[in-house]
Amino acid sequence: MEIQPGQTVGIDLGTTYSAIAQLDPEGNPQAVENADGSTITPSVVILSEEGKVIVGPTYERMSIENPRNIVEAIKRQMGNKDYFVVYQDKKLTPEFLSALIIKKLKQDAEKSIGPIANAVITVPYYFNDVRRKATQDAGKIAGLNVIDIINEPTAATLAYAWQKGHLGRPDAFEGERTIMVYDLGGGTFDVTVVRYTATSFKVLATDGDVMLGGLDWSRRVVDHIAEEFHTKYDLDPREDPETLMQLTQECEQAKRDLSERAQIPISAYYKGKNVTIALTRGDFERLTGDLMQRTRDTTELVMQQAGVGKGELDELVLVGGSTYMPVVETMLRDVTGLEPSRDVSPEEAVSQGAAIHAALLEARATGGDSRLGKAVINRLRSVTATDVNSHSLGVKISDPQDKTRKINHIMIPKNTSLPVEVKQRFKTNKENQQRVHVCILEGDATDPDACTTIGDFRIVNLPPNLPSGSPVEISYSYDKNGRFSATAVELTGNTAAKTEIVRDSGLTNENVDAFQTLAGDYQVE
Known part of the structure; x- marks a missing residue:
């Protein structure tokens, strides 16, 4: 691994939101704000008919766009060789579309921290090798030197243990802790049990689902409202792309509001007809009960594989925006016997952990970055990690x-x-x-x-x-x-043969080079 001149960052390339972070000179992982002053950027790409590429648009901007020009949840297509979007007579792959999101993150962050050269990009633990290669390619297409791919729960654990003052601090932290990271994002789910000391951390067990996340909870609400509409008028609002997009946005907001309120009205308008349905939190939890049960089954399985029972974990860390749903905490209290912790930011922890890992690699490869203090460099160098393979x-x-x-x-x-x-x-x-x-x-x-x-x-x-x-x-x-x-x-x-599989590139070098050139042609806003 070679570190190139320039800034080194961590990137959380998420299904619904993405983030970028860097370790500051004092050793604090800091999320870097985008052009709108936010630390998270929607993982949405608008390929407009005027030739503009808009990444991370607001709901208001999306509402005036033709839904056919909007690409969402592209992370779910990573590694799918049959998926592409045709734009300006070119076939854009998931790697390229993801690269546009990374390019936007990089472009915005550079305004405050300077030119970025190196990055660690995160992936769900359960991403297979094909999906990992696709993620690495996306970073390359965006013009980054991808120095590593790190699993999201591992990154979140790093952020937690580092910010607690445990990791790299044998003078201040003795013994070991066993923690579970429950990561329910917009499109993917992971649960991981990790044991760490001041100088090492080891993944004991992990499992997950790359097709389970907050999007699925929102879609259940959309389907419920659409079916009520159909029952009343014999019309299905999901048939029209504009109506479906508007209804999806309303249901997404209702899902968020139900984390704070017991009931919320949801309205659907289609072909001059409308319905308004009062959805209670109980209704919502019943509609999505099987989805929550899937995360519970995985959580119990991982605890069993890690050899930890109820009441035996030291901490339960919540990561991912979907963990704000109250039912998540209720279920996890029942399974683990612990009060869930929000000591790290659910939306920022993964990018912050990637930033710590990036700084650790940089410190080892270069002998230290002058940006970072000597104490921080020594702390980074003292940490070793043991990971596990996520697929047999x-x-x-x-x-x-x-x-x-x-x-x-x-x-x-x-x-x-x-x-x-x-x-x-x-x-x-x-x-x-x-x-x-x-x-x-x-x-x-x-x-x-x-x-x-x-x-x-x-x-x-x-x-x-x-x-x-x-x-x-x-x-x-x-x-x-x-x-x-x-x-x-x-x-x-004594006849022998062998092969070596290196997570180097899902696309050929020629493909990556061509896409890099094409990415340079698109001005991302």
């Missing part, structure tokens, strides 16, 4: 009970501490086999088709007349930087 890694093999069927044999289970190396022996399937195909899978399912293939390679030129059942040793190695390698050796003739 397996190999496609023939089912021992049914040779005609292929299964995913897990080599490295999820929540395994990194780095790790695993070796296992397998057998050839037939007489005089000429080659062995090693297919690397990411996922927990037994069915290979339900997993993601992240790489494959072959051992060729096996010895002649090789008997069926000859031994083949496969080795998987996964380092703490996300670099994964696999080796296979046919042991009779």
Whole structure:
């Protein structure tokens, strides 16, 4: 990893809001304000018909725009090779659209902190390798040197432990703490249990859902109002994009208001008809009860995998704007026996943790930044971290009970501490086999088709007349930087082959360069 001249920051690239932060000279992670004076920027892109690209528009600005020109929740499409938006006769991928959001964050922040060169960008823990590559590409397209990708709950833990004065301070903090980070954002959900001391922190277990967040709560309200409207008038307001956008904004606001109030009126207007429905907090919680139950199930599973029971956590930290819903606190009190903590800003903690991680990498790579005080640099250098893999890694093999069927044999289970190396022996399937195909899978399912293939390679030129059942040793190695390698050796003739998968680029270098040039052509407002 090479640090380039310029400022180094942390970026929280969120589904509904994004943020950028930097460690100040005294070691305090500070969210950097955008051009509107806010520390969070809506992750919304307007590709206007006049050729303007507007990132982070207000609701008022969105309301006067054709909904077909508005791109929202692009994070949910990261890694989806089939998704694109056509604008000015060009196909814009999720990486490019995300790069426009990053470009806006960078452009606004540079007005107060100067030219930005390096960044750590956050991802949900449960992002697979394809989505992580797409995020890294988005940063590159925006003109940044992406020095690392960090998991969002890990970043939030860093922010919590650092701002508590625990991390990097063995003189002031003894012993260890086990905390849980419950992160419910606009579009993704993670829950993670971490154990840390003054000089180290270790992820014990993590799980989540990249398709669960505040957007889903809002959509339930939209559907409820639309169905009431349909019952009354036999018309569906969701059929019209402008009406749907207006109703969605109203329901989003109602969801927020219900965190403070017991009841809120919601109105829908369509084709000269209207309904006004009084939605109570109880109604809202009933409509979305199964969504909350999904987060509860995940929370209980992670606690079980981490080996901590009710009442055994030292702290429960809430992250993400959707944790303001009162039912979140009620559920978590019941599951953990703890009063949830808001000692870090739910909206800013992730970007602040990314900023700490960025400063830590910078301090190690450059011997310290003159911007930061010596005490801060020493504090950063004293911290070590142990992460875990969020997805199981397996190999496609023939089912021992049914040779005609292929299964995913897990080599490295999820929540395994990194780095790790695993070796296992397998057998050839037939007489005089000429080659062995090693297919690397990411996922927990037994069915290979339900997993993601992240790489494959072959051992060729096996010895002649090789008997069926000859031994083949496969080795998987996964380092703490996300670099994964696999080796296979046919042991009779000692023939070997290997592959290495580096989270380098989902797009080709030519694609990234072309998109970088295109991003330079768009003036982001």
